[in-house]
Amino acid sequence: MATIIDGKKISGDIKNELKDKVAKLNEKNITITLCVIQVGNDSASSIYVRNKKKACEEIGIRSISYELPEETSQEELINLIQELNQRPDINGILVQLPLPKHIDEDTIIKTISPEKDVDGFHPLNVGKLSLGQKGLVSCTPAGVIQLLKRYNIPIEGKECVIVGRSNIVGKPMSMLMLKENATVTICHSKTKNLAEVTKRADILIVAMGKPKFITGEYVKEGAVVIDVGIHRNENNKICGDVDFDDVVDKVSAITPVPGGVGPMTIAMLMHNCVETAMN
Ligand SMILES: Nc1nc(=O)c2c([nH]1)NC[C@@H]1CN(c3ccc(C(=O)N[C@@H](CCC(=O)O)C(=O)O)cc3)C=[N+]21
The missing domain is CATH 3.40.50.10860 (Leucine Dehydrogenase, chain A, domain 1)
Known part of the structure; x- marks a missing residue:
């Protein structure tokens, strides 16, 4: 049975930790x-x-x-x-x-x-991230790292494939996974034989912006799948870039949409806000 990674729960934990930190700052x-x-x-x-x-x-x-x-x-x-x-x-x-x-x-x-850039989008913060220097980090990729760590999913030495190369998710995500000593591959719309590449992944991170695109044939048995996509249909129903039902029986762990990466983005935004006040 696959572990359903509970982003709502982890984001709640992080927010509770931050609440204590904020209270201590308020005392000062x-x-x-x-x-x-x-x-x-x-x-x-x-x-x-x-x-x-x-x-x-x-x-x-x-x-x-x-x-x-x-x-x-x-x-x-x-x-x-x-x-x-x-x-x-x-x-x-x-x-x-x-x-x-x-x-x-x-x-x-x-x-x-750059000191107030809680999104971590400013070129200086992006540059610092790629140089391995301390700065504000883009919230969604930072949230993905927290999910993996807090579920004790090993990253070091693992094959990590990221689908999507946006400045906001794909690129910073690759830098963070590299920092955690994963072997990182970035795929995008011009990648040939996408399924062949994604099937190598121990950890597959999908941020391509196409609803339910990633089906079972893109995923290796036992992989960890992180779905960064979010799409809303006419009935206000939300889905991700991953076809959850098609993939869930194949994987060892997976994030749902909603309730996966989304709430983590907000938790890490709060984290960044607290960071700016600590300096
Ligand atoms: N400057 C800037 N910074 C951002 O961080 C930013 C942005 N612009 N533009 C839009 C995207 C998207 N984004 C999300 C935040 C929370 C959820 C979230 O809480 N999702 C819930 C569901 C919420 C719902 O009901 O839609 C979930 O996945 O469970 C999703 C997506 C931040 N973004």
Whole structure:
């Protein structure tokens, strides 16, 4: 029987640990404030932003939010971020992605002060990660590492295959697995014979953005499968990039969607917020 990796439970554990840390900081009169900026009103984004604010409340982090209209100009957004960068009472700044088409995401990300970049998206933090230096790490990949560690799944020396090469998940994920001494392969849309490669994986991490794409034929018997995908259909039902039912009897462990990697992203965001206040 496969272990169903309970991201909701682990994220709860992490949030409890953070709650104690925040309480200790509060005793020293240090408060933590996260600022979340959303431009436009994409419904999925609104759900995530709500979840982030709820997590802040749970562990004692103050959250403030800006809900800006879709028409907000790039310049206006940059001005707001620069103002928030200067404010000593704000520790973390998160600009919810995706942004409207007229705003360049790379420009916005590099405007956020690297010390307040709780998403870990700033080029300086990405660079530090690839150099093995301390910095803020992208929340979703960091959450995946926590899941593996807290389930005592060995990483060192294992074959890890990552499907997807995004700046937010695939690339930082590969750096983190490399740091844990896995042998890492990154696959993407131009990879030939994908199933042949994914079948080598002891640990298969899927972040390709295609609903239920990974079926049993892509997975080695006994592998650990981590599903980073999240898709919502017309009936608001959620699924991942992995065809869970087709794969579950073959694997030794697997993350469900929902209740797997998603809640971990939020827990690690909270972790990063606490990090910014410790410096
Ligand atoms: N600047 C920025 N930082 C992000 O971290 C960021 C972003 N933009 N844009 C969108 C993605 C997506 N993301 C998720 C967060 C939580 C869940 C989550 O809590 N998922 C629950 C289900 C929640 C639901 O009901 O949809 C679960 O999988 O169990 C999912 C996805 C953060 N993102």
